[in-house]
Amino acid sequence: MTAEIRGRRQWPLPKQADPSAPLLKVENLQTHFQLGRGWVKAVDGVSFGLDDGEALGLVGESGCGKTTTALSLVRLLPSNGKIRGGSVELFGIDLVPKTDRQLDRYRWREISIVFQGAMNALNPVVQVRRQIAEPVQYRLNQSESASLKRADELLDMVGIPSRRLGAYPHELSGGMRQRAMIAMALACDPAIVIGDEPTTALDAMVQAQILVLLEQLRRDLGLSLILITHDLSVVAETCDRVLVMYAGRVAEEGPVSRVFTEPRHPYTRKLLGAFPNIRSDRRTLETIPGEPPDLVNPPAGCRFAPRCAQAMPVCSGTPPPEVSFDDGVRVACHLFGTTA
Amino acid sequence: MSARYLGQRLLQAIVTIAAIVLLNFLLFRLMPGSPERILLRNPNLSQQVVEATRARWGLDKPLIPDQLVSYIGSTLEGDLGYSFKFRGQPVTSVIADRVGPTLLLVGLGELISAIVGIAIGAYAGWRRGGLVDRVGSGVSLVLYSMPYFVIGMPLIVIFAAGLGWFPTSGMTSVGGGDRPFPDNIIDLARHLALPLATVSLGLIGQYSILMRSSIIETRSEDYITTARAKGLRDGRVLRAHAFPNAMLPMVTLIAINLGYVIGGAITAEIVFSWPGLGTLTVTALQARDYPVLQGIFLLVAVSVVVANLAADIIYGMLDPRVRR
Structure with a gap:
């Protein structure tokens, strides 16, 4: 599977790439933001992997570090953000020690991003097709006409009619703009596409269309996808595995089919309970009392302990170890501390 | 850029200029002193000469509409009158x-x-x-x-x-x-x-x-x-x-x-x-x-x-x- 998908690449692997290494391996990632009163530990010891052709969903409350985790991969952090530990290995190449200039080789050509609000993420004074052609021209050193041709093919692929080719962002509808954004993410035939809440700003019908499109492109192009979302149903439909984050840490990670049917971490259970199910009684909708902790001075033990109904004395003192189960799920919770 | 956008801007500019011409006309008519006295600058000027001068320059007519109309007319022709200080020279030059x-x-x-x-x-x-x-x-x-x-x-x-x-x-x-x-x-x-x-x-x-x-x-x-x-x-x-x-x-x-x-x-x-x-x-x-x-x-x-x-x-x- 791995070799087959890598064989589809139109562009050579980076020189230092190890063909036998996993596509992406993130180990103990620590991304912090400097504020006046200290470092905000937005991402604090997150590890996960991504295989060729796989779709991973990143879920959790706002501010739990999903987007920071994803943006850390190609280091697109605000100026006060810093990766203070861990590694991000792509084809076995650690991207963390790379300079910005060196990292440019990997941005968009290997890891591209579909941003949330395509209205703001697209330059308002540049034609959409030119924005799509830009990385082809400047990163893959194609001629301007070849780049524009590629842009037009991509726009056709995501279902934008050819008469809209000359359009500026404001001339397209929200769904069209998101399609264009997806076309742009595919421009350099990247190994990984990150979707940062790609459907959040869209209405339900358009959301569904965009998700179908993403799913189809992933199959056809053998893309690997990291999908950041609040919407658990999106993860259930599109992803192979899901990573549940809480307060900058991994709470639970595993195959979607397992995690969603048998959630182990109390936070995952609450999160699934807090999500409305159209087929169930609306009275069953739950909320999670309290709010996420202050990440400048996070709790010493489990970060979810203050809100957890099943908290034990050990939870507030010691961070829970990550426990792996046979069905491919790993959980960081003292409830499973000694088993497995 | 559409013709409509251009037309709107153009119309706006023309209206503004018209308002400016009107204001420019009124503003200087409200200033103290009368033009014929400054020009003739002779305290012993007889009333008849003053009257004759006013009539010649159209100053005996009402401000609006007569004087305004003739002001707009001559402005459109590019005639802005004559300078007081630089005697005899047209303002335009x-x-x-x-x-x-x-x-x-x-x-x-x-x-x-x-x-x-x-x-x-x-x-x-x-x-x-x-x-x-x-x-x-x-x-x-x-x-x-x-x-x-x-x-x-x-x-x-x-x-x-x-x-x-x-x-x-x-x-x-x-x-x-x-x-x-x-x-x-x-x-x-x-x-x-x-x-x-x-x-x-x-x-x-x-x-x-x-x-x-x-x-x-x-x-x-x-x-x-x-x-x-x-x-x-x-x-x-x-x-x-x-x-x-x-x-x-x-x-x-x-x-x-x-x-x-x-x-x-x-x-x-x-x-x-x-x-x-x-x-x-x-x-x-x-x-x-x-x-x-x-x-x-x-x-x-x-x-x-x-x-x-x-x-x-x-x-x-x-x-x-x-x-x-």
């Missing part, structure tokens, strides 16, 4: 003599300061907190806050009076304009240097401060993150993405400034006795030369309107969002 020097000074000053100011401001904003930013922004703020005469006088003291590199005032040396070809231009350039530096320095301060803040604002836009995510070189992100967007507010500012400075950077012209519209305005004010003042006001107002129209059109070409 008095102003026309002074437009050239002002355009030369202010036009060149705008051009230089727009290029230099925008370049400094863009770089300072892009590398916020860097050396160019810290030095450039400090100097710009000082220049921006100084009136022209405060910038100009030290220049005279140092470079004209002290070092003697440039003449202190005027536009030509005696007979300088009549010298053979390269010499007359060199003479003009030497006279132009200091006033041009004064006007440019002041405007550079203004443009670089505004461009800097415009770039800083643009830098935090999502599409800049997108451009960075594309792995584009820093310079490309600035040139292709930040700069075109940050230029939008600058276009309006520069064009509007252009309109105002036609009226002459008055203080700069006075400091250097530059024979432009600025010095003419002061001369006309001192002499209560209403027809000339009226002419200058009309010219300045119309050029502000035209510059605004130009700004709208250029803005429309740069920003696709206003094309419809």
Whole structure:
């Protein structure tokens, strides 16, 4: 599977790439933001992997570090953000020690991003097709006409009619703009596409269309996808595995089919309970009392302990170890501390 | 840009100019003193002569509509009346003599300061907190806050009076304009240097401060993150993405400034006795030369309107969002 998908690449692997290494391996990632009163530990010891052709969903409350985790991969952090530990290995190449200039080789050509609000993420004074052609021209050193041709093919692929080719962002509808954004993410035939809440700003019908499109492109192009979302149903439909984050840490990670049917971490259970199910009684909708902790001075033990109904004395003192189960799920919770 | 957008702007400009003409007419009729007394300037003037003069100039007729109609009529014909101070000379020719020097000074000053100011401001904003930013922004703020005469006088003291590199005032040396070809231009350039530096320095301060803040604002836009995510070189992100967007507010500012400075950077012209519209305005004010003042006001107002129209059109070409 791995070799087959890598064989589809139109562009050579980076020189230092190890063909036998996993596509992406993130180990103990620590991304912090400097504020006046200290470092905000937005991402604090997150590890996960991504295989060729796989779709991973990143879920959790706002501010739990999903987007920071994803943006850390190609280091697109605000100026006060810093990766203070861990590694991000792509084809076995650690991207963390790379300079910005060196990292440019990997941005968009290997890891591209579909941003949330395509209205703001697209330059308002540049034609959409030119924005799509830009990385082809400047990163893959194609001629301007070849780049524009590629842009037009991509726009056709995501279902934008050819008469809209000359359009500026404001001339397209929200769904069209998101399609264009997806076309742009595919421009350099990247190994990984990150979707940062790609459907959040869209209405339900358009959301569904965009998700179908993403799913189809992933199959056809053998893309690997990291999908950041609040919407658990999106993860259930599109992803192979899901990573549940809480307060900058991994709470639970595993195959979607397992995690969603048998959630182990109390936070995952609450999160699934807090999500409305159209087929169930609306009275069953739950909320999670309290709010996420202050990440400048996070709790010493489990970060979810203050809100957890099943908290034990050990939870507030010691961070829970990550426990792996046979069905491919790993959980960081003292409830499973000694088993497995 | 659609014809409709263009038509709307054009109509707006015409309406504004009409309002200006009306205001210009009324304003000077409300001023103290009567034209025939100033002109004939003889206290022993007989009532009959005054009456005859008033009748000859149409001043015996009511202000509105008769005088207004004839004012508009002659304005449209390009007849702005005759100067009081420069006896017998039509206002149009008095102003026309002074437009050239002002355009030369202010036009060149705008051009230089727009290029230099925008370049400094863009770089300072892009590398916020860097050396160019810290030095450039400090100097710009000082220049921006100084009136022209405060910038100009030290220049005279140092470079004209002290070092003697440039003449202190005027536009030509005696007979300088009549010298053979390269010499007359060199003479003009030497006279132009200091006033041009004064006007440019002041405007550079203004443009670089505004461009800097415009770039800083643009830098935090999502599409800049997108451009960075594309792995584009820093310079490309600035040139292709930040700069075109940050230029939008600058276009309006520069064009509007252009309109105002036609009226002459008055203080700069006075400091250097530059024979432009600025010095003419002061001369006309001192002499209560209403027809000339009226002419200058009309010219300045119309050029502000035209510059605004130009700004709208250029803005429309740069920003696709206003094309419809």
